[in-house]
Amino acid sequence: MAGDNLVHVTDGDFESKVLKADKPVLVDFWAAWCGPCKAIGPTVEELAEEYLGQLTVAKMDVDGNPQTPGKYGIRAIPTLMLFKGGQVADQITGAVAKSQIVEAIKKVI
Amino acid sequence: MPDTPLDLIIIGGGPAGLTAGLYASRARLQTRLLEQISPGGQVLTTDWVDNYPGFPEGVSGFELVDRMRRQCERFGLEIVSEEVTSVGRAGNLIRVVLTEKDLLAKTLIIASGAQPVKLGVPGEMDLTGRGVSYCATCDGPFYRDLEVGVVGGGDTAVEEALFLTRFASKVHLFHRRDQLRATGILREKILSEPKVTVHWSTVLTGVWPNEQGLVSALTYKDLKTGDETRLPLSGVFFFVGQKPITDYLGDFVALDQAGFVKTDLELATSQPGVWAAGDVRVKRLRQISTAVGDGATAAFNAEKYIEDKF
Numbered sequence: 264m265a266g267d268n269l270v271h272v273t274d275g276d277f278e279s280k281v282l283k284a285d286k287p288v289l290v291d292f293w294a295a296w297c298g299p300c301k302a303i304g305p306t307v308e309e310l311a312e313e314y315l316g317q318l319t320v321a322k323m324d325v326d327g328n329p330q331t332p333g334k335y336g337i338r339a340i341p342t343l344m345l346f347k348g349g350q351v352a353d354q355i356t357g358a359v360a361k362s363q364i365v366e367a368i369k370k371v372i
Numbered sequence: 373m374p375d376t377p378l379d380l381i382i383i384g385g386g387p388a389g390l391t392a393g394l395y396a397s398r399a400r401l402q403t404r405l406l407e408q409i410s411p412g413g414q415v416l417t418t419d420w421v422d423n424y425p426g427f428p429e430g431v432s433g434f435e436l437v438d439r440m441r442r443q444c445e446r447f448g449l450e451i452v453s454e455e456v457t458s459v460g461r462a463g464n465l466i467r468v469v470l471t472e473k474d475l476l477a478k479t480l481i482i483a484s485g486a487q488p489v490k491l492g493v494p495g496e497m498d499l500t501g502r503g504v505s506y507c508a509t510c511d512g513p514f515y516r517d518l519e520v521g522v523v524g525g526g527d528t529a530v531e532e533a534l535f536l537t538r539f540a541s542k543v544h545l546f547h548r549r550d551q552l553r554a555t556g557i558l559r560e561k562i563l564s565e566p567k568v569t570v571h572w573s574t575v576l577t578g579v580w581p582n583e584q585g586l587v588s589a590l591t592y593k594d595l596k597t598g599d600e601t602r603l604p605l606s607g608v609f610f611f612v613g614q615k616p617i618t619d620y621l622g623d624f625v626a627l628d629q630a631g632f633v634k635t636d637l638e639l640a641t642s643q644p645g646v647w648a649a650g651d652v653r654v655k656r657l658r659q660i661s662t663a664v665g666d667g668a669t670a671a672f673n674a675e676k677y678i679e680d681k682f
Contacts, residue, residue: 297510298416298434302409306453326513336586338514338607339501356501358416360408360455362471 264266269311272321274330281321287371288319289364292342294326300341300357306361307343310368317372347371377476378402380674381468382483383456384617386413387660388650390440391485392674399675404475405444406454406468411574412437413485414614414651415660419509419535420531426661433509437457456484459624464681466645478682479645479674482621482633484668486614486658488649491523495579495587496610503587503607504579508532515540515607521590522546523576530554530562530609537567544603545570546592579608581664616652628654639670645681647673 272280272290281288291307293300311320325332325340335344335351345353346368354366380396382389383510383579385407396403405411415421415629419432427436441451458469459480466480486508505511508522512535518530520540522533524590525547531546531554545562552559562568580602582588613633616632626634626642632655633648641648649666651658 288558292582293515296419296513297507298412298418298432299507299510301434302412302416305410317378332514336502336584338503339507340509341510354501357507359410361453362455 267310268315268319270319270321272323272328274328277323277328277331280319281346284319284346286317286319287345287347287352287368288321289368290321290323290344290346292323292325292332292337292340292344294324294340296326297340303341303343303358306364309361310364314368314372318368343367345371377465377478378404379477379678380404380479380481380671381406381466381475381477382481383459383468384413384483384485384652385411385439385441385451386483386485386650386652386663387415387440387666388445388485388652388663388670389481390437391664392481392483392649392671393444393449393451393667394440394447395671396674397444397449399671401654401671401675401678403449404477405449405451406456406470407451408453408455410453411441411451411637414487417507418511421660456620458620458622461624461643464609464645466643478678480647481667481670481674482618482625482646482652483646483650483663484617484620484652484671486616486632488610489613489615491576491610491612493576493578495581496608499579499585499587500580502581502585505607505609506611508535508609511535511607511609512539517541518606519544519604520607520609521576521603521605522609522611524613525549525552525554526611526613527558528555529611530558532609534558534561534565534567536609537565540567540607543568544605546574546576547572548575548595549573576608614651614658618652638673639666640673644672645677 343355380403382405412576415433422430468475519542521544558578638646647670649670650663
């Protein structure tokens with residue numbers, strides 16, 4: 264289990280858990296209706312475990328949390344966003360291979 | 373060093389690869405299915421499947437491939453998340469190169485599928501994920517009460533345009549011909565859908581952002597008059613065809629000009645011990661129902677090849 268390294272965030276706690284986090288955060292914007300989101304889910308959860316201590320992985324269900332995706336102009340899911348120091352460091356749209364996500368993570372940790 | 377050779381490696385976990393895996397597992401071939409992300413393939417981007425037999429009410433794309441995966445696992449198919457970087461020969465074996473190791477197998481089934489073609493109009497690439505989309509089931513709900521465009525005239529374009537009417541206030545369908553290629557029942561549905569306007573004989577010339585960097589308009593040209601029109605809208609969905617995922621193959625097997633794998637009637641490629649199944653190969657009809665038949669044929673032929681040659 265990834266434990267604390269995999270968190271579920273909402274519009275309400277996005278600021279405290281993502282923007283004000285002391286470690287970089289990978290946010291997975293997803294929804295139950297989205298097949299590719301389900302496909303990429305296990306990979307994202309693996310990454311939470313592999314980068315334990317270096318990176319927090321946060322999942323946000325866009326269904327029920329419209330403000331944050333709206334703020335960041337997200338109109339496609341899955342979207343993975345990397346935050347560092349409250350700023351967007353990188354963004355990946357669509358279900359991509361793990362190596363592409365790892366490459367982006369390596370730039371921020 | 374690679375381990376003892378497998379009987380069969382399957383590259384790709386869509387319906388073709390999973391069906392090949394099902395038949396191979398039941399034939400008791402030692403098989404490994406390699407999938408880049410997780411099983412499903414392009415079906416995952418399909419909201420609802422109404423043309424796969426056995427589901428009289430239809431079935432969701434995710435549910436269908438999830439059932440296929442579970443069925444394979446019941447017979448012991450090993451499905452692993454790996455990226456293939458290249459494929460080559462190692463004597464009478466096939467060498468499959470992954471990011472961190474190599475695998476050897478007696479036979480190979482290429483079922484890596486296809487992905488949506490990019491039209492290549494200005495703005496399309498930059499605005500992907502910011503109003504440009506290739507997956508209506510993923511992104512449609514972001515366009516509640518907004519106007520969207522759909523580009524294409526085949527089954528996928530028409531199905532997805534119909535799906536988008538659930539959310540969008542208006543759907544504009546752009547097609548370069550003056551009639552749709554989509555099958556009869558879909559043509560009937562789209563032409564009687566009040567939320568859809570079909571812009572016949574038109575081509576997109578650009579997708580344009582607002583100051584927030586989100587799609588706010590597109591421009592299109594009427595092929596008959598040459599007039600160019602700007603249309604404000606919030607999203608554009610492209611369904612203009614598919615390109616094969618075959619870059620990793622290099623010149624290992626013969627491909628056609630578009631990069632699809634050439635096969636014979638038994639789905640054999642130009643390389644002994646290697647078959648291709650599903651959307652990745654040269655064929656006219658790319659459907660779930662045709663992919664599963666390919667998968668079964670390829671696995672059967674791999675089994676017979678192993679019996680003969682090893």
